[in-house]
Amino acid sequence: xxxxxxxxxxxxxxxxxxxxxxxxxxxxxxxxxxxxxxxxxxxxxxxxxxxxxxxxxxxxxxxxxxxxxxxxxxxxxxxxxxxxxxxxxxxxxxxxxxxxxxxxxxxxxxxxxxxxxxxxxxxxxxxxxxxxxxxxxxxxxxxxxxxxxxxxxxxxxxxxxxxxxxxxxxxxxxxxxxxxxxxxxxxxxxxxxxxxxxxxxxxxxxxxxxxxxxxxxxxxxxxxxxxxxxxxxxxxxxxxxxxxxxxxxxxxxxxxxxxxxxxxxxxxxxxxxxxxxxxxxxxxxxxxxxxxxxxxxxxxxxxxxxxxxxxxxxxxxxxxxxxxxxxxx
Numbered sequence: 001x002x003x004x005x006x007x008x009x010x011x012x013x014x015x016x017x018x019x020x021x022x023x024x025x026x027x028x029x030x031x032x033x034x035x036x037x038x039x040x041x042x043x044x045x046x047x048x049x050x051x052x053x054x055x056x057x058x059x060x061x062x063x064x065x066x067x068x069x070x071x072x073x074x075x076x077x078x079x080x081x082x083x084x085x086x087x088x089x090x091x092x093x094x095x096x097x098x099x100x101x102x103x104x105x106x107x108x109x110x111x112x113x114x115x116x117x118x119x120x121x122x123x124x125x126x127x128x129x130x131x132x133x134x135x136x137x138x139x140x141x142x143x144x145x146x147x148x149x150x151x152x153x154x155x156x157x158x159x160x161x162x163x164x165x166x167x168x169x170x171x172x173x174x175x176x177x178x179x180x181x182x183x184x185x186x187x188x189x190x191x192x193x194x195x196x197x198x199x200x201x202x203x204x205x206x207x208x209x210x211x212x213x214x215x216x217x218x219x220x221x222x223x224x225x226x227x228x229x230x231x232x233x234x235x236x237x238x239x240x241x242x243x244x245x246x247x248x249x250x251x252x253x254x255x256x257x258x259x260x261x262x263x264x265x266x267x268x269x270x271x272x273x274x275x276x277x278x279x280x281x282x283x284x285x286x287x288x289x290x291x292x293x294x295x296x297x298x299x300x301x302x303x304x305x306x307x308x309x310x311x312x313x314x315x316x317x318x319x320x321x322x323x324x325x326x327x328x329x
Contacts, residue, residue: 020060022102025095029058030066030076030084037073094137100130104285111285120288128191135195138232139168145317146174152313152321153260155179155227162187162225162252164245165216165233168199169209175229176208185210187221216245221252228252231262235279238289239297246305253326259307265320266294273318298322 002008024030032038032046040055047054058074061067066080076085083092103119110118150171159181163172166186175184186196190213200209212222216233228249234242249259264276271277276292283290299310299322307324314320 017064019102020057020064021066022095022099024057024061024066025084026099027057028086029054029061030080031086033067033074033076033080034085035076035081037070037075039072040074043074092140094133094140096129096133097137100133101282101286105282108281108285116289117285117287120286131191132195135168135192139170139199142168142170142231145315146170147177149231149262149315149319149321150174150178152315153227153323155182158182158226158258160225160227161185162221162228162249164221164228164230164249166231167192167196169196169205170199171229171231172209173200173203173205176205183208183210185212185222185225187212187214187216189213189215216248217241221248223252224254225252226254226257228257228259229262230259234261234263234298235283235292236287236290238291239293239301241289242293242298243301243304246301246307250306250326255326257326259302259324259326261298261302261322262315262319263298263322264292264318265298265312265322266292268294268296270294275318295320295322 002011027047027049029043029047032043040058041051043049043058044051044054058067059069061080062069062074066077066084068075068077082088082090084095085091104117107118155175155178158179161172161175161182161184163169163175163184163186166172166188169186172184172186176182186193186209188196188211193211193213196211197206200206200211214221217237221228230245230249234245237245246259253259264273264279266273266276266280270280270292280292283292295312302310302322302324306327308327310322310324312320312322
């Protein structure tokens, strides 16, 4: 929280540090440096960039602690060498998605005036590189958190799980690993599922995770499931769309089955958690009608869709699980 004009001005300029990292990542500076000590001129030659401009960018990366400099020679730090060099096991491929987010966020003023995104395109109309970047970013986060999140869910009596909008399959894989006898189905768009299959094959779980093509808005979700899991989805949609989605989830569940929603759940005054306030703006600039929602809003949709005993469990990462049981007919 800025306590002076100087601190407020520093906050206003914080975009500079972000842009330095994103530009360096987009140009592949860290990969060009590799495991050597190299001059900025040699990096510029490898990348086909201007030598003077490349040198100034690399100096700024040193100031940010992302490169080291000895004389005229630059080298990667432990963090950049491990996570920002293409081909390394820990490569943060999801940063490509942040580059796309930057372009959306640059239109925030226009989006606030209009009340919706001025750059929105349906996912199916975006290029393959943008979709891969989005799924990679989601996977990096979800794969670290999924086992702990799934451990918060009572899986007794659960054998069939539907992961709605499951993306990379990180949560579906965590469910089937949590207990023998659980099978998972991922429901997602047809141009996402080939990427999903790559992640599933990499983990050798093709026999326990099934993929079903569909559109969450237009299509039904199937039937015969004991648990429907909807993670990082409701913030994409409007209240009306979310109520409709939860009604579809109810139809997909066996009597007594459970719906679990994971998302950023806002306090009733919508000023906390802080990340959720920023994420609401992220949805404003990037989607047609997305937002972050309060517990009372999500609880209301679930109850109207036919769920009772709705309860909340907070996770260590600023998200919450909202769980309800389908009313028996």
